[in-house]
Structure formats: C-alpha cells, structure tokens
Amino acid sequence: MVSPLDHKLLRDLWRMKGQAIAIGVVIAVGVGMLVMMQGLVTSLNETRAAYYERYRLAQVFAPVTRAPDRLAARLAAIDGVSAVEPRVVGAALIDVADFDLPVQAQAVSLPDLRAPRLNDVFLTDGRMIDSDHSDEILLLEAFANAHNLEPGDRINATMNGARRNFQIVGLAQAPEFLYTTAPGELIPDDARFGVIWMSRSALAAAYDMDGAFNEALLSLSRGANEPAVLDAVDRILDPYGGTGAYPLADQASNTFVSEEIGGLEAAAVGVPPIFLAVAAFLLYIVINRMVQSEREEIGLMKAFGYTNTEVGAHYFKLVLAIAIGGALAGCLMGIAGGRALIQVYVAYFKFPFLVFQLDPASFVTGVGVSILSASAGGLLVLRRIFALTPAAAMRAPAPADYSRTGAIGTALNRFLDQPSRMVLRRITRQPGRMAGAMIGIACGMALSVSMITIYAGFDRTIDLTFNVIDRSDVTVSFTHAASEATIFELARMDGVTLVEPVRHVPAVLRHGLATHRGVVSGLTPDARLSRALDSDLADIPLENGGIVLSTALAENLDIAPGDILTVEVREGRQPVLQIPVTAVAESLLGAPSYMDLEALNRALREPNRVSGAYLSIDEAHATEIYRALQDMPTVAGVSLKSQAEIAFQTLMNTGAGAIRYVMGAIAFVITFGIVYNAARIAYAERARDLASLRVIGFTRGEVAFVLLGELAIVTLIALPIGSILGYYLSFGIAAGFSSDLYQIPAIFDPASYGFAAMVVLGAAIASGWLVKRDIDQADLVSALKIRE
Numbered sequence: 143m144v145s146p147l148d149h150k151l152l153r154d155l156w157r158m159k160g161q162a163i164a165i166g167v168v169i170a171v172g173v174g175m176l177v178m179m180q181g182l183v184t185s186l187n188e189t190r191a192a193y194y195e196r197y198r199l200a201q202v203f204a205p206v207t208r209a210p211d212r213l214a215a216r217l218a219a220i221d222g223v224s225a226v227e228p229r230v231v232g233a234a235l236i237d238v239a240d241f242d243l244p245v246q247a248q249a250v251s252l253p254d255l256r257a258p259r260l261n262d263v264f265l266t267d268g269r270m271i272d273s274d275h276s277d278e279i280l281l282l283e284a285f286a287n288a289h290n291l292e293p294g295d296r297i298n299a300t301m302n303g304a305r306r307n308f309q310i311v312g313l314a315q316a317p318e319f320l321y322t323t324a325p326g327e328l329i330p331d332d333a334r335f336g337v338i339w340m341s342r343s344a345l346a347a348a349y350d351m352d353g354a355f356n357e358a359l360l361s362l363s364r365g366a367n368e369p370a371v372l373d374a375v376d377r378i379l380d381p382y383g384g385t386g387a388y389p390l391a392d393q394a395s396n397t398f399v400s401e402e403i404g405g406l407e408a409a410a411v412g413v414p415p416i417f418l419a420v421a422a423f424l425l426y427i428v429i430n431r432m433v434q435s436e437r438e439e440i441g442l443m444k445a446f447g448y449t450n451t452e453v454g455a456h457y458f459k460l461v462l463a464i465a466i467g468g469a470l471a472g473c474l475m476g477i478a479g480g481r482a483l484i485q486v487y488v489a490y491f492k493f494p495f496l497v498f499q500l501d502p503a504s505f506v507t508g509v510g511v512s513i514l515s516a517s518a519g520g521l522l523v524l525r526r527i528f529a530l531t532p533a534a535a536m537r538a539p540a541p542a543d544y545s546r547t548g549a550i551g552t553a554l555n556r557f558l559d560q561p562s563r564m565v566l567r568r569i570t571r572q573p574g575r576m577a578g579a580m581i582g583i584a585c586g587m588a589l590s591v592s593m594i595t596i597y598a599g600f601d602r603t604i605d606l607t608f609n610v611i612d613r614s615d616v617t618v619s620f621t622h623a624a625s626e627a628t629i630f631e632l633a634r635m636d637g638v639t640l641v642e643p644v645r646h647v648p649a650v651l652r653h654g655l656a657t658h659r660g661v662v663s664g665l666t667p668d669a670r671l672s673r674a675l676d677s678d679l680a681d682i683p684l685e686n687g688g689i690v691l692s693t694a695l696a697e698n699l700d701i702a703p704g705d706i707l708t709v710e711v712r713e714g715r716q717p718v719l720q721i722p723v724t725a726v727a728e729s730l731l732g733a734p735s736y737m738d739l740e741a742l743n744r745a746l747r748e749p750n751r752v753s754g755a756y757l758s759i760d761e762a763h764a765t766e767i768y769r770a771l772q773d774m775p776t777v778a779g780v781s782l783k784s785q786a787e788i789a790f791q792t793l794m795n796t797g798a799g800a801i802r803y804v805m806g807a808i809a810f811v812i813t814f815g816i817v818y819n820a821a822r823i824a825y826a827e828r829a830r831d832l833a834s835l836r837v838i839g840f841t842r843g844e845v846a847f848v849l850l851g852e853l854a855i856v857t858l859i860a861l862p863i864g865s866i867l868g869y870y871l872s873f874g875i876a877a878g879f880s881s882d883l884y885q886i887p888a889i890f891d892p893a894s895y896g897f898a899a900m901v902v903l904g905a906a907i908a909s910g911w912l913v914k915r916d917i918d919q920a921d922l923v924s925a926l927k928i929r930e
Contacts, residue, residue: 587864
C-alpha cells in the first residue's frame with residue numbers, strides 16, 4: 143500500500159519533471175562517461191593482453207650488431223628466461239606507385255619450416271611464406287591497404303643497398319606493430335612505413351647474416367627478475383655489438399598503446415566527478431528552495447503526527463529518485479557509448495579481434511558516487527526540516543523587506559522603471575540565492591571554457607611543432623653516421639635552398655632512479671630549420687658541451703638546469719657520459735634532447751659525423767630532388783614535413799584525442815542544463831508572485847522581464863567567474879590528454895573564452911524563451927491558489 147507521503151512524492155516529481163530530468167541528465171552524463179571510459183580501458187587492456195599472449199609477444203628485446211646463432215643457447219640458459227627467438231631485422235625501402243619517394247620499411251625474419259616461438263604474426267589474407275621461395279613476403283596489412291596492395295601483387299624493395307623484387311603472398315598483423323613509425327619519427331602513418339616478413343634464410347642472405355642474428359627475443363618465466371635478465375643479456379651480447387636489451391615496457395609500439403590507454407584512464411578518473419559535483423550542487427539548490435516553499439506543508443505533516451525522520455525521508459526519497467534515475471540512465475548510456483567507441487579503438491590500434499568487457503566496478507562506483515554526491519546536498523537541506531516545529535513551519539515566512547535597496551539601489555532607483563527596480567531588489571535582498579544560481583552558471587561556463595581551450599591547445603601543438611620548431615621541408619636520414627661531405631652533396635642539388643646537418647644518437651638517459659630511453663640530437667649552433675626554443679620561443683644557445691632537455695623529459699627525469707645527466711650511448715663505442723643540463727626547451731612533440739653537434743661528436747670521439755639533415759627546398763624542383771635522394775646510397779629514408787603534419791593531425795583526431803570532441807559536446811549539453819535549471823528554479827519559486835503581477839495589470843512582457851532580467855544579470859556576472867574557473871580547470875584536463883608522445887598546453891586564447899561565453903549566453907536565451915513560454919501560458923487562478 144502506497145503511503146500518503148509517497149503519493150505526494152510522485153506528485154512532486156511530476157510537477158518538477160523538467161528540473162528533475164535536467165538534473166538527472168547531468169548525473170547520467172557523469173556516470174555514463176565513467177562507465178564508458180572505464181569500459182574502454184578495461185576492454186583495451188584485456189584485448190591487448192589476450193593479443194600479446196596469443197601471439198607470444200616477447201618480454202625482452204635485445205638488438206645486436208651481429209651475433210652467432212650459438213649464443214641463443216647461452217641466452218636461453220639465463221635464469222628466468224623461458225624461450226629465445228633469434229632473428230634478423232633490417233631497414234628497407236619500398237617503391238610504391240603513388241609516392242614520389244620510396245617508403246621506409248622494416249624487414250623481419252620468420253623461422254624456416256616452423257612457427258616462431260615468439261612474436262608470431264596474425265595472417266589476415268593470403269597464405270604464409272614458403273621458405274623455399276626467397277622472393278615471397280608477408281606485408282603489414284595497414285600498409286598494404288593504404289597502397290591498395292593485395293596477395294599476388296609484386297613490389298620492388300631495396301635491402302642492404304640491393305634492389306629486389308618480391309611477391310606478396312599474404313597480409314599480416316602483429317602485436318609488436320600495433321603502432322608503426324619510420325626510424326627517427328614519432329608519428330604513425332600507415333602509408334609511409336611498412337613491415338615485410340621474409341624467411342630467415344632469405345633475409346639473412348640479404349643482410350649478410352648467414353649463421354648469425356642481429357636481434358634476440360626473450361620471454362620470461364613467472365617471477366623472473368627482469369633487471370637481472372637484462373644485465374645478463376647485455377653481458378653476453380656486448381662483445382658482439384649489443385646496443386642494450388630493453389623490456390617490453392620500453393618497446394615503441396607497446397609504449398604508445400599504454401600512453402593512449404593511460405590518457406583514457408586519466409580522463410575517466412578526472413572528468414566524471416566534475417559533472418557529479420555540479421549535479422549535487424543543483425540538487426541542493428532545488429531541494430533547498432522546495433523546502434522553503436513548502437514550509438506550511440511540512441508543518442502540516444508534523445502536526446498530523448509525522449516524525450522528523452518520516453518527513454526528512456520523504457524529501458530524501460526525492461533526492462534519491464532523481465539520483466538513481468540519472469545513474470541508471472547513465473549506466474545505459476555508458477554501455478551504448480562504450481560499445482560504439484570500442485570498435486573505433488580496435489581499428490585505431492589495429493587489433494585483429496575484440497575482447498569487450500565492461501568494468502563492474504565502474505557501475506558500482508558510478509551509481510554509488512552519484513547517490514552519495516546527491517545525498518550530500520540533500521542532507522544539508524534536511525537539517526532545516528528537523529529544525530522546523532509545526533507551529534513555526536505553518537506560519538508563512540516573514541516577507542522580505544524591499545523598502546531599502548542600499549546605496550546602489552537608491553542611486554539607481556531614479557533611473558529605473560518599476561520592473562527594473564523589482565529585479566534590483568531581489569538581487570540585493572536575496573544575495574544567497576543569486577550567488578547559488580551564479581555559481582551554477584559559472585560552473586557551466588568553466589566546463590565550456592576548459593574544453594574549447596583544449597581544442598586551441600591541440601591546434602597550438604601542431605602549429606608550434608610544424609611551423610615554429612621545425613621549419614624544414616624535408617628530413618633525410620642516412621644508413622649510418624656519415625661524413626660531413628654528404629651534407630655538401632645535398633647542398634649542391636638544384637632547388638635545395640638550405641641544408642642543416644643533424645646527428646641522432648640513441649641513448650639511455652639517467653638521473654637518480656629515473657631513466658628514459660631516447661635519442662640525443664646534435665644540432666649546429668646557428669640552426670634555423672630545427673631549433674631548441676625556450677618558453678618564449680627564443681633560440682636556446684647550445685654551448686659549453688651541455689645538454690638541453692625538453693620540458694616533458696626534464697619532468698620525467700626530475701632534473702633541472704645545473705644538474706648532471708648520465709647519458710649511456712647505445713651505438714659505436716657506447717661510452718657513458720656525464721653531461722650538465724644547461725636549459726629546458728619548449729617542445730610539445732615527443733621528449734627530445736639537444737646538444738651542440740661538434741660537442742656531441744667530440745664526446746663520442748667521432749668528429750665530423752652526421753646521421754641526417756634538414757632541407758629547405760624550392761617546391762618547383764621537388765621531383766628532381768626526390769629522384770636524386772633516391773639514387774644516393776647513403777640515404778636510408780626521406781620524410782616530408784607536410785605528410786608528417788597530416789599524419790599527426792589524424793593521430794590527434796582519433797584515439798584518445800577524439801574523446802575531446804565527445805567531452806566538448808557533453809560540456810555544452812551540461813552548460814545548457816545548468817542554465818535551464820537556474821531559470822526553472824527561479825520561475826518555480828516565483829510563479830505565484832509573477833501571477834500576482836499579471837493580475838494587478840502588468841503585461842506579459844513586463845512580467846517576463848522581472849524574471850528574465852534577474853537571469854540575465856546573474857548570467858553576466860557568472861561569465862567572468864566561470865572564465866577564471868575554466869582557466870584553472872583547463873590545466874587539469876590538458877594534463878589528462880597529454881602523453882609522452884605529445885603534450886597539450888593549456889593556453890589563454892581569447893577566442894576560446896569568447897566562444898564559451900556565446901555558448902552560455904545562447905543557453906540563457908534558449909532557457910529564457912522556454913520559461914517565458916510557461917509564463918505566458920500560466921493559469922493565473924491556479925497559480926494564485928495556495929497549495930494544499
């Protein structure tokens with residue numbers, strides 16, 4: 143049997159259905175984002191783990207110059223190693239019909255006559271290679287699709303200086319190539335980097351590796367001591383040119399996938415609480431004003447014998463009904479959104495299959511947090527209910543004193559008409575209520591500002607990276623550290639207007655317990671095409687043999703100018719250098735470090751060596767330049783900045799970066815919901831007063847002005863406050879989107895704030911129109927009746 147209080151609860155919910163739905167939507171958005179993002183994180187982690195396990199991805203990678211096959215047995219005997227797979231890898235250039243330049247690729251061997259023990263491949267089309275046919279290859283599926291290649295086609299590739307013709311017999315994917323970039327680049331582009339799998343015997347013959355390998359793959363047994371295994375591998379391979387074994391955590395593809403999943407995880411933790419906090423605040427305002435307007439009903443219920451607990455529980459049920467309804471709707475929204483987006487992520491990460499799994503904890507957390515946050519606001523209101531005695535509650539509250547409006551009101555009264563004075567009096571005599579509405583609208587403004595600022599931050603990253611720091615047109619990489627004579631060859635080409643040498647040296651950077659596996663780049667002191675810049679975008683001098691670190695790298699290593707950095711070089715003689723940090727550079731792509739080219743060569747005891755060059759060219763001679771570069775035997779690869787910029791834009795518009803558009807749309811919806819709630823609440827508590835104005839002769843326009851003028855002033859005051867809140871909120875959201883691959887700055891962009899203000903004003907205008915429609919359609923007789 144339904145009690146009278148429950149009947150009243152249902153009537154109240156129906157009466158305030160507009161506000162209840164608006165608040166429920168805010169809660170649903172917060173819970174939905176939590177469920178969706180946690181589901182995406184769980185699904186991607188499970189899919190990655192299953193993919194790695196099913197295709198036996200190695201846990202340790204050990205590159206070496208050339209080691210005899212007999213060392214594989216010694217590696218397998220290391221305590222904690224469960225399997226070893228020696229293989230041959232090498233750089234290649236593929237000729238494709240739709241590109242002026244050959245495309246860089248990595249050639250990888252597969253064992254003859256057996257499946258790989260580690261790093262197996264997933265065949266998506268065609269068949270596996272036959273080791274008796276040295277011209278048969280598998281091609282990375284993403285690269286093949288980008289160039290419309292399929293099994294049965296033939297391609298030309300240059301390996302170890304020799305041009306060869308191959309037949310594609312199959313297309314494949316592999317867990318170690320979820321994220322593929324050309325050597326020396328950070329941005330993945332399926333069209334500009336490929337992977338070729340060949341039989342071990344054929345690839346060994348191409349790279350003069352008969353009876354030898356240049357990379358060892360290792361898997362570890364449960365409980366193995368990974369650092370000890372890495373040290374043992376290095377000791378065995380050092381005499382043969384080992385460049386340092388590294389764990390799966392440092393493998394490029396895995397690192398990128400981890401960073402992207404980490405970005406989603408950070409967003410899942412940081413963003414939903416913002417929406418839930420706003421929802422709790424709105425619930426507090428609604429229930430607080432409802433209790434104030436129902437003082438007489440509360441007194442009547444207590445006079446009829448209902449206890450404080452029963453009356454308080456009645457209003458608390460109202461809070462729970464809205465919170466639970468919003469939370470359940472959010473769970474359904476999260477499931478639907480997660481199932482839709484997971485397909486995008488699976489294609490983006492190139493997973494061959496999907497293990498979709500929702501995180502049960504996200505449902506518990508979402509529903510629990512939404513109820514708790516809503517209850518927190520409700521409990522504050524219940525204190526007033528308990529404090530009211532029946533006699534005091536049944537007396538109408540003392541009317542507000544509008545006879546004095548303060549010094550400001552007195553000065554303005556002579557210039558204001560009667561409706562304007564009503565607006566001014568309400569604002570000055572009920573500042574608490576106005577402050578509540580203002581804070582709510584400011585929160586909506588802050589959400590919009592922060593998300594639009596993030597959009598500008600992404601654009602800033604692209605502009606700074608490709609137009610300010612890197613001003614070259616073409617980047618050339620060499621097969622090995624060449625003499626500076628190669629630079630003069632490039633400079634003599636027709637159409638090349640400027641050449642700057644560079645040397646990239648792979649190294650492990652250490653400071654205290656922090657390490658980073660990366661590259662030290664040697665630049666000329668007067669570099670103009672690729673530069674180290676400070677936060678003011680001024681050139682940083684590379685001097686005194688010191689090293690300049692990017693902001694992200696300095697933070698990761700917890701190091702500052704003046705500290706000493708340990709640099710373990712991973713090529714040539716592999717010296718260990720102690721280099722002082724001289725400055726921190728502004729860089730939003732990757733984690734670069736810079737040194738003076740001559741000082742770097744001197745530290746390596748390899749003078750006049752370069753590993754690449756930056757070129758500025760005349761586009762009219764581009765085709766001739768590309769052909770000349772293709773014919774240079776020392777050139778390993780050529781990268782066009784224009785293509786890299788397009789690839790980077792694509793990268794940031796997919797994956798975790800694409801979530802910013804979803805969050806932006808949600809922020810705009812929430813902003814409208816907050817402003818609409820403020821208007822509805824103001825109308826609900828003043829419906830009787832507004833009806834009275836109509837009865838005594840005010841026109842519909844004047845009555846609407848009394849209410850909407852108040853909303854307009856509150857909204858205008860909220861805009862600067864929301865801008866300040868949004869400025870600080872944008873730092874937290876920008877940190878969530880940033881990763882080791884790229885950093886998103888939280889910048890002050892006036893256009894972003896202007897657009898966010900337009901969003902809030904647009905929401906205010908739309909909400910005002912909806913409320914005015916209700917005012918015009920109000921039944922004056924019903925509105926003037928006292929609710930029984």
